[in-house]
Amino acid sequence: xxxxxxxxxxxxxxxxxxxxxxxxxxxxxxxxxxxxxxxxxxxxxxxxxxxxxxxxxxxxxxxxxxxxxxxxxxxxxxxxxxxxxxxxxxxxxxxxxxxxxxxxxxxxxxxxxxxxxxxxxxxxxxxxxxxxxxxxxxxxxxxxxxxxxxxxxxxxxxxxxxxxxxxxxxxxxxxxxxxxxxxxxxx
Amino acid sequence: xxxxxxxxxxxxxxxxxxxxxxxxxxxxxxxxxxxxxxxxxxxxxxxxxxxxxxxxxxxxxxxxxxxxxxxxxxxxxxxxxxxxxxxxxxxxxxxxxxxxxxxxxxxxxxxxxxxxxxxxxxxxxxxxxxxxxxxxxxxxxxxxxxxxxxxxxxxxxxxxxxxxxxxxxxxxxxxxxxxxxxxxxxxxxxxxxxxxxxxxxxxxxxxxxxxxxxxxxxxxxxxxxxxxxxxxxxxxxxxxxxxxxxxxxxxxxxxxxxxxxxxxxxxxxxxxxxxxxxxxxxxxxxxxxxxxxxxxxxxxxxxxxxxxxxxxxxxxxxxxxxxxxxxxxxxxxxxxxxxxxxxxxxxxxxxxxxxxxxxxxxxxxxxxxxxxxxxxxxxxxxxxxxxxxxxxxxxxxxxxxxxxxxxxxxxxxxxxxxxxxxxxxxxxxxxxxxxxxxxxxxxxxxxxxxxxxxxxxxxxxxxxxxxxxxxxxxxxxxxxxxxxxxxxxxxxxxxxxxxxxxxxxxxxxxxxxxxxxxxxxxxxxxxxxxxx
Numbered sequence: 001x002x003x004x005x006x007x008x009x010x011x012x013x014x015x016x017x018x019x020x021x022x023x024x025x026x027x028x029x030x031x032x033x034x035x036x037x038x039x040x041x042x043x044x045x046x047x048x049x050x051x052x053x054x055x056x057x058x059x060x061x062x063x064x065x066x067x068x069x070x071x072x073x074x075x076x077x078x079x080x081x082x083x084x085x086x087x088x089x090x091x092x093x094x095x096x097x098x099x100x101x102x103x104x105x106x107x108x109x110x111x112x113x114x115x116x117x118x119x120x121x122x123x124x125x126x127x128x129x130x131x132x133x134x135x136x137x138x139x140x141x142x143x144x145x146x147x148x149x150x151x152x153x154x155x156x157x158x159x160x161x162x163x164x165x166x167x168x169x170x171x172x173x174x175x176x177x178x179x180x181x182x183x184x185x186x187x
Numbered sequence: 188x189x190x191x192x193x194x195x196x197x198x199x200x201x202x203x204x205x206x207x208x209x210x211x212x213x214x215x216x217x218x219x220x221x222x223x224x225x226x227x228x229x230x231x232x233x234x235x236x237x238x239x240x241x242x243x244x245x246x247x248x249x250x251x252x253x254x255x256x257x258x259x260x261x262x263x264x265x266x267x268x269x270x271x272x273x274x275x276x277x278x279x280x281x282x283x284x285x286x287x288x289x290x291x292x293x294x295x296x297x298x299x300x301x302x303x304x305x306x307x308x309x310x311x312x313x314x315x316x317x318x319x320x321x322x323x324x325x326x327x328x329x330x331x332x333x334x335x336x337x338x339x340x341x342x343x344x345x346x347x348x349x350x351x352x353x354x355x356x357x358x359x360x361x362x363x364x365x366x367x368x369x370x371x372x373x374x375x376x377x378x379x380x381x382x383x384x385x386x387x388x389x390x391x392x393x394x395x396x397x398x399x400x401x402x403x404x405x406x407x408x409x410x411x412x413x414x415x416x417x418x419x420x421x422x423x424x425x426x427x428x429x430x431x432x433x434x435x436x437x438x439x440x441x442x443x444x445x446x447x448x449x450x451x452x453x454x455x456x457x458x459x460x461x462x463x464x465x466x467x468x469x470x471x472x473x474x475x476x477x478x479x480x481x482x483x484x485x486x487x488x489x490x491x492x493x494x495x496x497x498x499x500x501x502x503x504x505x506x507x508x509x510x511x512x513x514x515x516x517x518x519x520x521x522x523x524x525x526x527x528x529x530x531x532x533x534x535x536x537x538x539x540x541x542x543x544x545x546x547x548x549x550x551x552x553x554x555x556x557x558x559x560x561x562x563x564x565x566x567x568x569x570x571x572x573x574x575x576x577x578x579x580x581x582x583x584x585x586x587x588x589x590x591x592x593x594x595x596x597x598x599x600x601x602x603x604x605x606x607x608x609x610x611x612x613x614x615x616x617x618x619x620x621x622x623x624x625x626x627x628x629x630x631x632x633x634x635x636x637x638x639x640x641x642x643x644x645x646x647x648x649x650x651x652x653x654x655x656x657x658x659x660x661x662x663x664x665x666x667x668x669x670x671x672x673x674x675x676x677x678x679x680x681x682x683x684x685x686x687x688x689x690x691x692x693x694x695x696x697x698x699x700x701x702x703x704x705x706x707x708x709x710x711x712x713x714x715x716x717x718x719x
Contacts, residue, residue, distance in 0.1 A: 049640040087644050146685035
């Protein structure tokens with residue numbers, strides 16, 4: 001799993017640690033085994049203002065040690081590139097609309113594996129992260145911040161319901177634990 | 188001296204016999220000096236009769252042809268037989284009818300068929316007194332006033348009809364009559380009433396005054412007088428969204444200018460009919476134009492929003508900067524409401540130090556507006572004593588231009604900040620030195636995620652003019668920065684997921700976060716600083 005020193009430590013050991021940027025503003029939600037593919041877990045960071053940042057969960061294969069990313073592409077079909085997404089105005093008109101299973105990008109690894117990252121939430125696509133196109137390693141170094149995949153704005157009416165199909169931090173951790181014991185049991 | 192001459196006799200006779208009051212007769216005879224209109228109604232009637240008598244044998248009866256009508260008030264039947272009570276000393280009384288509206292009872296003449304009573308009892312002292320009583324009761328403080336009188340639109344129609352009639356009569360004498368030769372109803376009304384209002388209230392009438400007294404007249408009985416105009420000039424009467432009736436004064440005037448004389452006369456009687464009742468007063472309202480108070484505020488709390496923070500009807504945080512300042516002003520100025528604006532604003536958890544941030548408050552419909560600078564100083568002291576979360580300075584009355592200064596300050600002027608920054612990697616003093624040397628650093632900021640839900644997605648280029656670092660310990664330092672207006676400081680520090688470039692993280696190659704932020708100065712030299 002990628003390590004990311006997120007939590008700032010206070011000046012002296014006696015003071016409690018200050019929460020990180022992600023912890024301060026976002027709630028972490030998870031979707032495990034997206035599209036039935038084992039361990040392809042996504043982490044959705046939901047801001048208090050309902051904006052969602054789509055990221056990879058620590059257990060995703062791409063973030064495991066030894067994986068090298070060859071390239072990332074936002075061309076998800078012949079006619080659709082997420083890079084063409086343009087929004088205008090306060091109400092974000094013109095955005096591509098995403099359903100839970102909508103593909104965001106494809107990650108090509110040096111070992112030949114190909115991974116599709118999905119939206120996991122319904123809403124308007126605000127932007128995809130172009131920084132990881134130029135430097136894919138950022139995705140692995142900082143998956144929860146600079147290495148984000150996309151920003152999605154759910155409909156106002158749906159802002160609470162979108163998390164209904166997602167796992168909380170605790171539930172996700174349980175899923176991971178179960179996997180590990182299942183693996184150890186079979187080995 | 189009676190203002191009419193021999194030339195006017197035919198017109199005056201015609202108008203009086205068809206039910207027009209003396210003052211309207213003066214108007215149509217072009218009497219354009221004030222004095223005659225100000226004489227009491229009874230006197231005018233007497234003089235007019237005498238003037239007309241000198242030629243005719245029979246008494247000019249005050250009862251017009253067609254046969255006399257009883258004067259009916261809106262709610263009361265006064266039971267006065269028109270003929271019997273026609274004494275020279277007939278009384279004109281003001282009565283308050285059951286529904287509180289004001290009407291006049293004049294037993295000497297029918298209601299004028301042109302002005303519907305406006306230039307009869309509604310311009311005399313008794314009525315003015317009643318209006319002034321309401322003005323005084325409203326509790327406004329004022330040193331001058333502007334009068335806004337609103338007449339029912341059908342008056343224009345009647346005026347037009349009377350004008351056509353007079354024009355025709357004068358044509359018989361080979362005289363012409365232009366529109367400018369007659370005196371407008373509103374003008375004559377002002378000539379008479381302005382001095383009366385001034386005297387009663389003890390202040391001058393001034394067109395520029397912020398204090399407005401508005402009187403609205405209506406005449407329900409003749410509301411349909413205008414309707415025929417719509418058939419002839421339909422494009423003058425397009426339904427407007429907020430207006431109750433499509434027959435506004437402007438629309439009616441426009442149609443009257445367009446309509447041909449023959450068409451008008453076919454649809455509307457010349458002379459106009461005598462109505463049964465006078466106008467009623469539907470509204471006497473007072474309002475004061477907004478006044479503006481400006482100053483600078485400091486914010487010492489890290490738990491105070493600038494405007495009330497309410498979600499789904501529930502208040503999330505106690506109070507706000509604007510309420511802590513404006514509530515006192517609302518009370519003292521006795522205003523209805525306020526609009527708060529400032530040269531930019533800070534987050535809930537950010538303090539505003541130094542000279543503070545300029546603000547301007549518009550106080551809507553204030554009842555009290557005159558304050559000495561001493562009183563304003565005391566008001567400032569009161570605000571400062573009531574809370575330690577905010578402090579105010581340079582509090583002063585300003586003009587509406589204030590708002591422009593605010594916006595200029597928000598968009599164009601630099602600000603300085605101090606931030607307490609945490610770094611994940613251990614740092615030494617020397618690691619900070621390079622930041623002090625950077626001048627006019629250009630950064631590109633995508634709309635921060637934390638405001639993206641309510642702002643358009645865009646990239647903003649901003650300049651960090653200069654920085655100064657103060658080492659605290661291996662994981663902390665203070666950063667002082669001077670930046671262009673509109674720079675998001677927090678995002679410059681933590682990078683906002685890499686969406687602000689460059690940022691402190693990328694410049695120092697660390698993971699950094701901002702622990703505290705203070706506004707050190709807002710570089711606007713407005714409002715003017717006051718001593719002490």
